[in-house]
Amino acid sequence: MKVEINWKKGLLFEGITESGHSVKLDYVPDGKTSEGPAPMEVFLVSAGVCSGMDVVDILRKMKKDIKEFKIVIDGKRRKEFPRIFTDVEYNYFINGYNLNSSDVEKAINLSFEKYCSIIAMIREKVNVSYSLKML
Structure with missing residues (x-):
């Protein structure tokens, strides 16, 4: 199994799976808006x-x-x-x-x-x- 991880900005990353699906993961301090789950x-x-x-x-x-x-x-x-x-x-x-x-x-x-x-x-x-x- 292989995945690709691409940094977008700040602590936002996008993971792309071998099957072609993508998921955004982000981390921001409490109270701030994130673009994805941690x-x-x-x-x-x-x-x-x-x-x-x-x-x-x-x-x-x-x-x-x-x-x-x-x-x-x-x-x-x-x-x-x-x-x-x-x-x-x-x-x-x-x-x-x-x-x-x-x-x-x-x-x-x-x-x-x-x-x-x-x-x-x-x-x-x-x-x-x-x-x-x-x-």
Whole structure:
């Protein structure tokens, strides 16, 4: 996998993926307007989508009908540099027609233990946990 990163101005960068998609990332002090999310915000979004794709794919293979699905991630970072995440909590909210919590828990656990590459990369240094709320 290869990406290209181009500096635009200030701390604004544009990343271009191998598949041709682009994303702007920016960082400005609190209260100022930015032109894109900060890198650590994008990391959490990617971490959520990584697991979310797994969960949806697994539940579909189980012939489950998902009506509504949301993940809220709470990431805590240490104060000193580098300001890495120390804790990442996934909060899953899901609703469907033939869903039960045990099937959803199974899908989440498979994502956490087998499929999500981001969780696999961070779990040795970061406390990664989750909660589930059936809607």
